[in-house]
Amino acid sequence: MKNNSRKLLSVAIAAATFTSAAAWAQPEGEVEEVVTIGSRSEGRSVTQSMAPIDVISSESLTSRGDGDMANILRSAIPSYNVNDQPISDAATVVRPANLRGLAPDQTLVMVNGKRRHRAAVISFLGGGLSDGAQGADISVIPAAALKQVEVLRDGAAAQYGSDAIAGVINFVLNDAAEGGSAEVKLGSTYEGDGNFYTLSLNNGFALGPNGFANLTLEYGEKDPTSRSVQRADAAGLIAGGNTAVANPAQVWGQPETRGDLKVFLNTGIDTGNGNEVYAFGNYARRTVEGGFYFRNPTNRGGIYSNDGGATDLIGDLTGNMSGNCAGLTHAQAQGNPDCYSFTEMFPGGFTPSFGADVVDLAGVVGFRGELPSGINYDVSYGAGYNEAAFFISNTVNPSLGPNTPTDFKPGTYIQVENTFNVDLNKTMGDFNVAGGFEWHEETFEAKIGDIASWESGPLTDQGFGIGSNGFQGFGPQVAGKWSRENYAVYGDVEWTPIDALTLGAALRYEDFDSFGSTSNWKLSGRYDFNESLAIRATASTGFRAPTPGQANVVNTTTASVSDGMGGQKLVDQGTIAPTTAMLINSTAEVLQPEESENISVGLVAQLGMFDITADVYRIDVTDRIALTDNFDVTPADRQILLDNGVPGAEGLASYRFFANDFDTQTTGLDVVVSTSLFDERGDLSLVYNYNETEVVGGSLSADRERQLEENLPKQRANLSYRHMISDSFYAMARVNYYSSVWEAHLDDATLPIDIDSAFTMDAELGYNVSDSLAIIGGVANLTDEAPDNPWADIAGAQYAVTSPYGFQGGSYYVRVRYDF
Template structure:
């Protein structure tokens, strides 16, 4: 059952806990008016409980991103900000079905769920929109960074180090800590732009205003953005033969095929969604006394979005319902007479282009108090988060409903899903002079995930075309709670040596307990060179969505039920309940400061991940009544009678090892009469290899199939670039400013599962992406800027035709689309203009 609000309030009342550490001192905000990143002497609060540590002094690798750097990224969302400024960060270019409405991102080539997101040091709730379809981001349900607007951010601290012992679940690849603005004053900004191809039009406005006095601060931000569709689909081989370039049908159907929208580029699915998006946020604090302060911050946001699905070809509704045979084989007279007598036939005569629509609301609020007593500093807080999404299928039809009743709606309400999280924190620290710092704390967290059923027409039999609704069998609420305690001891036994050890114990109501630890050390030989290293263990608890999400995924030629791993239906195929992933992390590196204003860091790392939670292969139903067919029926769904139909599920599968190196170099130069310039060069190398594939459940093995095939393996090991390099400069001279970045990605590859046991290897070549922005201050308060992302319009390759691999269309459908796992997107160049007014 869904949790009640009274249950939530009771949990808050009894909680004394703290997952994310509360920090004893407020961070000094980075200020780097000329730079593309925050200065190395900025105080950090991520990855340490010590007070007054700078980025250059950190024992763990920290990448800082300042508000100044954020302001020079043309596309107004944090995914693009971090993609362009942080080399270890990779953003999703395109998602299938609902995933295209909430794009994900990840650190170090791992999964989005393996990065912890904090806001002002407090855990941010995840999205309710689970990434279901196969991709490098499959299973992602991490926090949606879009709801933290760039205008509200003072700076971002990206910790590229395992930190589960400090922060709990999810902090395997690292931590992104977003620090909100506190400063006084205001800024209004308006941005407009579009892709070089003339679509994807974007318009946004933001307003940030803050007031401060000697007792407190209040900072408010309002943001709105409109983004239009883009379309990158190419010739569809269902309507034109890829070898002869001739129409694939003749007779009565040929004219209808030729009259489809944008023929032969009929399929609009590959491209951006259209969205209206708005967020309001606040950040406030008040010092009641010298030893007692109160603080609060939060966001409320709304997204109204639509994304195209695979186009359905003409007469999809009536091949068996009206004519009894394929309409391409009957005379034009009979064909046209049938069309005239049946409105649904007319609707489908030139095909239809279904859309999936999203109406999403997202809420987050944190309140807390902190102070000091008897030499101890304390921080107690509670954070509430809720993401809700209502889902619709538009401009579609339920074919089975039409066959059975002679009519069908064209718009469907598919249902609602929501993710709820309430975390309460207590953190204590005590300093023993310059020698030691002791920290301890506790946490209580309550989670729930709920799916509500859609209207009956949306899930009747095989459901609405492109995205069936959630049935009563798939709906329901699930919840869990966990509590944790931790201790952390930081030592400075001799001058130049810093040591830090942490241990954390967590107990979950659904799968038991986990203990993690971390040891960190750094030694400064002198002011110019230091060495540092860490060893730690970590874990990630499976999300409730991964454990319980049930739905059927359909395409024009396939139908696969997403089995909930923790359901009785999954047990028919021997799929066990999900358990946590576990990790062992090692890192070691150097910090060089050979001259003033130049810092270079080099850190190598290894992450070994066991029991990784992955999406399974497509397990095909070979005959009606086999174990796959029975499992699908037990989940409440009916498979369409395709050759390519069956089930998929999330499973604990492989063991992987990720090794890599992170490099960051920055230099601020005073050029005298030529102004000031900040130069950065950063890079991330990551290579993931499979160390073990994992077990194959007996009932699946008995069918001669594997729960983890070569396609799924390729998404783990090869779909993210192994090397990403970013070189940037921000140059200010008089009223002019120039920001330039060059980002280099090495090749990526993936193996597509085309169905029927056929696989297509694909590759995206290495590429350099250029970003350029020029700004001019008309007055001290008014700045005009213009720029381009992907200045030279680099595009990923198109997916090969089936014929190129000796395959036939009967084995699967390949639409000749851009390769959607491209690390630099699928849309090519984007140009923009911006007006900024400070007051």
């Protein structure tokens, strides 16, 4: 762990903050708000729901030191986990997150109750659990734009369609027609790196006499961090006299984020007689750039040596293989006009920088209201677009020899979605009856990269690698556009035969043009014994359809693997389409949807001054879609892949593909306790989650199974307290608990790390200068916790990189907020 004196200082700061300040905001936990998910009956609150729902208030969302929505939810919802992704290819650009221990794309994301489009990024490296996932990018949503966040912790595919296996997260936009706020946030880490700033503005406007427009603008930037030590191989090179090796040769830390712009607009106009026209949407862009693995100048395959360093790889530039270069070393080749060694360009080796320019935009328009017959209607159309244009620098296309550029644009991923909805419901006596129709189109596109990033140069036949090393460009064989359409019809009934009992049933039929149809159902019930105690339960089936990207994407990436002698080596790993994999692997099949069964039972109680909910659940998922384990490429496999135009096949050490590969069973418990203290001047909340996933069938390796089962904490809890002492000061203190996890460092089970359970602490202190102006300061991870890495010298990571509470250590921030 980190420096003890710093810990003692942080604890002292926390104690001073906690005892000398006052609270000025709403409780951390549930608030008594009407929610829009989980039921199609209007006016349902959290405490009346038949399924567990969290509501996170706007005050709680903005009272965080981090502007990344994924990090905000991690500290607010114990069953929600997101890890740092320092060297994870595209997963560094859009970090995968997990609700209830399931994959990122097994949680449905909505905005104002409408399905949110996916990110274009597919997480090829996702720490085991998230490998191959393609979820939504929630980092583009600014906290200042939100009225609240609703988290339905229950299976809901029968209500909302594909992906709602772990639950639903609905972001409800601010609909205020007047007033607003402006805020400046500055911060840094204890180490003095990772400096960031965020500027945000929210303003509500009237649109005529009966309408509103609420606009949010946010802009920020974040510097990179480094939690690195020198790699052993790089240190050996320096000790041997190579002065061109960087120190550290490889950086582990958060990536740099530049030009992070987020714009959200929410509008509505009352057209009379209870009818409304509405529209909302967003535009966002940012540039994210991080690092890759160090390329050792003595042994990196395809560049410096193809036999682990025993023989130097020297290129013959004569074009006729004159033989002048045979047997030369790197040193001997330098200065010879017929021969080429990449030590002339990168004598100390090199570490590529990788990132993407991300653009995200979406829009929804619709109208809703009540027909003369008493039927409530909502008709809407929405479109979403996400683009990740990749770039990589400080690297080479080895096959081009001395003519290679060092900066490449290897291509672009684009995700486009269109959705049309008709939702109807009507209350008839003790019944609320709902039904509707949805049409959804999803398109994934891989756009070709610049020629140098994928072309085969003149040194290809001499054993030099093809394409931009580290992230090969998308050539003509990779580029393409793939679409899928589906439509759904659903019915939903809620019945309240007596005041104490509510029963619900939902049925949804969905047809996909790629694999056929699926039907799913849900049953719900709640019984109130009295005003202080109720029981609730749900049972449902669900599904997640494979995305067009998962069914068709081709990618080559570089991974660090064991060399069998206690060290590591870099190899090229290929992800190929399932249909291509069928040519060389008898286990490969056309992708089918995942299927799930979800059961939950819970209690809602008010015991004196305490409000308590406790829900147990079980989620069985069969035919889960993920990237398979890696298969070695045999000479016969390689020839078949080359014959079928798979790019980079000549240099692949292994391949994998998407498959319905395994089954899991997840069991858990959620507990939420909240109360008010000191004449309601203090608000205390405890949120606890126990979650355990077991692989119960499939073809995964034992190491991959262990990653799925043990790389997320089985227990998490947040204890939060806010206290109001005067009108001028407030204080917040939050203690977070994470149970132990197991890390396969570098995705290599021969490098295990047992990350102990840990407590972290956050605190915030605010001062109201006036009714409109407030100054707030806070610290996240007060005690500077970061788990040690016993394998730090192998690849240079100072701390365990998949820690559930991160490895950056403590940070602090200052916010200045003006309300108008």
